[in-house]
Amino acid sequence: MSLLGFGLISFFFAVSLAAPVIAPAPPNSRDPYLIPQDGYSPDPVLPGPRHWFGTTEQQYDLYYGMVWGARTAFRVALSVVLVSLAIGILLGGIAGFYGGWVDEVLMRFTDIILAFPDLVLAVVIVSVRGPGLDNVMLAVTAVSWPSYARLLRGEVLSVKERDFVLAARALGGSDLRLLFRHIIPNSIYPLLVVASLSMGRIVITAAALSFLGLGAPVGYADWGQLISLSRNWILGTSGNPFAYWHTVFIPGATIFLFVLGWNLLGDAVRDILDPRQR
């Protein structure tokens, strides 16, 4: 199973590396992330020899979008998750470890952010800074780190009273050492699980923001943006509800495999890291 996960992610990674080769950007294009359009007519076109994966509305080529979208997916997911994890672990760890007023202050701050309904905060940030993928990343990071912080704090609170920690403390380690060497590695599992699911989730959140008109610009190679383009075509025509199946299925299946891959990978990593599971 974990092999499958690893395989999937490597596949996507390879695709994203090979993007300029397997889906070359058209000449004249200043930004390879902008999907080429074949004409402008509004109805999506089914997969065929001209467009291997078909097109979306406004004739954006899905094959190109999927390939370069892999790059975007990695870029966005990795940056958001890594940064939020870092902030979350730092703040949550310190809060949980020191307790007292440090905990109070940090947690109040975390609470303030957490109290915002996710999307409202994201929407506000994007409204203020303007649409575009960078601001989307900023917004999603801003709403993600508090969950990690809280989770870690909860774990730390519990772990720090455990025997092995008390023992280490008795042996006279410095606070920092204690925190980073003993407590955090043992508190980190739930975060890894959440993080691994998040990798795929980021793409979904981007799709949600695109649905609201705040994500990457239309025509940018982003899976979330592409699947949100399917919204008017999901129902198909009345005789044939699957008339435009490819607009949903292709980005949908890709996202699904991406999420699945990270899940399995996350599980595998956890299995490896957990000494007690051997």
Place this chain on the structure above:
Amino acid sequence: MFGVTALLFAALQFLSPEMRASLYIKDPRQLSAMEAVIEKYGLRKPLPVQYGIWLKEVLKGDLGYSETAKMPVERAIRAFFPATLELTLVAFLPILVLGVYLGTLSAVYKDRWLDHLTRFVAITGYSLPSFVLGLLLLMVFYGKLQLLPPGRYSLDVDLLVHSEGFRHATGLLTLDCLLNGKPAAAWDVFKHMILPGATLIYINLALLLRITRSSMLEELGKDYVRTARAKGLPGSLVVKKHALRNALIPVVTLSSLLFIGLLGGVVITETVFDYPGIGRWGVVAAQQLDIPGVLGSTLLAATLFVLANLLSDILYAVVDPRIRIG
């Protein structure tokens, strides 16, 4: 809570007065009146002054007027919140129960087909954007089968609920209908929540399931579990009494976060199913820079959050006696 609103206010001040005036100017024909609109709504005053004005009004009990909802903010909250609360209750309980149950099962039967199946199903829910799932469900159950329509209630219940004698006791329409002696109407309201509820359940199940599973796995691998088993205690007893309790810590954290999230409203589901909840109002307000609306809905969310925090802190203590409160 001040923090929340202050932060939000500050963020919004990054927008120029012209941008904030766009809330009131929707059409190019009205552009000539821009300056006057800015004057009228005091959009040029310095930030602390505007915040002070708003705060003063709030303390007087006046939350202001939400342009996007076309009603005073407090009325908007009273209009939208009960609907969201009802939907959250309908969706949350199954998520919690199913999530914990299936997660535990998954952990106990790790790597067997049950484990794989539940994880697979959960992941499909998780990797689908909610509007895709929502529209597909709507297409099948409403389009093809004509069973479950969108909206909050159907036409006759609409007329009933707004008629003279109807008493709105709780704001939760299912309850209210029952209290007014109209079980058919209650069923109608409930019917309208099935699809959005199902969408929410399917999408959020994965997270809870995974957390429970991994937490349980951790616990089950621990020494005291092995000891208990060795002592001959039946498996299910071990699981229920000991492992589950310990495994629940992260579950509690996450489910309280989830509950808050749901209470904050789920704008996309609400949009697709035409469900009049807080989510749609909050996000549309944010998009259109309806500042009183955004502040109002955020204030509500902040309050709920504080309440839920208290609740989950209590639950922490219940679940893990080793955590000292204070």
Place this chain on the structure above:
Amino acid sequence: MIRNFSTPRRLKNLLALLLTACVWAAAEAQIKNPDTYTYLTLSDADSMDPAWSYDTASHNVILNVYEPLFAYEGSSTEKLEPRIAEKVPSRQNGLISPDGKTYTIPIRKGVKFHDGTPLTPEDVRYSILRFMLYDRDAGPSSLLLQPLLGYPSTRDEKGTANPKAFQDAERAVRVKGNNLVLTLPAPYAPILTILASWAPAVSREWAVKNGDWDGTQAAWLKYNNPKKESSPFFERTNGTGPFKLERWERKTKEFVLVRNDSYWRTPAKLKRVIIKGINEFGTRKLMLQAGDADAITADRSVLSQVRDIPGVEIIDDLGTVQMNPVVYFTFQVNTVANPYVGSGKLDGKGIPNDFFSDVNVRKGFAYAFDYQGYIRDVNRGKGTQATGCIPKSLPGHNPKQKTYRLDLEKAREHFQKAMGGKVWETGFQFTLTFNSGNIPRETLCQILKRNVEALNPRFRIDVRPVEWPKFLDSYRASKLPIFVMGWQADYPDPHNFAFPLMHSQGDYPATQKYKNPEADRLIEAAIRETDLSKRKGLYARLQEIEHEDAPHLVVLDSVAYRAQRDWVQGWSHNPIFPDSPSGSYYYPIYKAPKPKGGAGGTGKGKG
């Protein structure tokens, strides 16, 4: 034994009866909610106050609940029929004075408001005065202020009210016996047509009873530019129209209208009308399909999805009164802190502030756009190329006016001439903007970009979506080098297009900093001219100037389509009616099985 024989016969009769009932019920049961009409729309209404609202969603309800002095005959945008008025004034019937400045309008007798009180000419006078003197910022009051008082606002730029406004207004609008007499400072051709869409009749008594202005000079300043929600007119109505507003449920975004059984004409056939706002197209489509909605808003890009639904009919090729999209050039761009102009100089990396004031640059763009391609691809071939600022459905439109066509050779020529050849040598770079979410406009920008860039590798254009708030910001500061917008008619008269698009004080030229004195002169003459054929001549000459100057590029004379259930009868098209063709005047509409094709026409089986 008698029983044995009569029972079967009675049974047969009973069965026959049942069967008939079933079939009949089936035919009836096909039509959901036969006396209730449901319309699903996109936009949110602003207010029910006729003196406040300037948006189509509010107006769609207002014009079904309130009634103006006149209305349009059927589908015409030119022929008026009397509504609250008894007769339409004209030169022939003597109700318009020879100098064109005085209009005498007899008021219909026997009309009652929804609360039962009778309509008097005093009410009509009050309605017009209130419409003008209310004058909220960014509201519609200028539409009557300009013709009746000669100036567009009751306040100056600083916001101070003009104390003489009331006197000017009450002098202009008087009651003489049963007539309303309007005295204009100068002839104004479209005055009657404005009164067919705006300032419907409201009850002064009701207004006073509910805390609004009493119509006197003493109080008018208090009610000048008030807060929207402070007025009783905001969410409650008391009109004379065929429907009453039972409820505006803002929580679920719906209007519930009920029939006015004391209407002065035959009451409407529909008992109830529900107008609901649902943002998601998929949901609207499903409701139309299920028969829970009778008509929905759907734009051309999703036509293929509504076309073949059983039970739904599509009525296409309906004329419109709009100019959309239009590509505007800013003659003097504000290059301070402007992210759209690159370096701000003609050095190949930007554009100078007067880039578009060179007519050759504008013509270069004009010949580089693929008008037919746009119509074919974006509009699925529907609609025709616009010939000038006046749309096809209005008098003054000149179908023979020369237009620009895609001609890359000519485009190249003009670019080579531009700025003495410098443009061609050094090239340029700037950002082309459109308001985000608007796909046709985005496509237009893409087409323009592609074609222009293909002429010369040194020509570089970036296309960017801009959020509405940011757009307003930049627009107001004249920072957008080119912007794409649309214009929807306030009333169906060529002046309503000519002024905002071509007059130096009009909305767009003022921001573009475009001024052509000849154009101004023509527009001002045309508004005073009441002879239609003379007006047409003036507008024809105006549109020639428009073509020569090319301050903007008009693209499309659009046609719209309507998607409705086939049991909807009685609908007729009038492009000026707010939110048409999806929204409509509900008075003549009723629901009945589609006539003809009755023989097994349902094909859906028994209900």
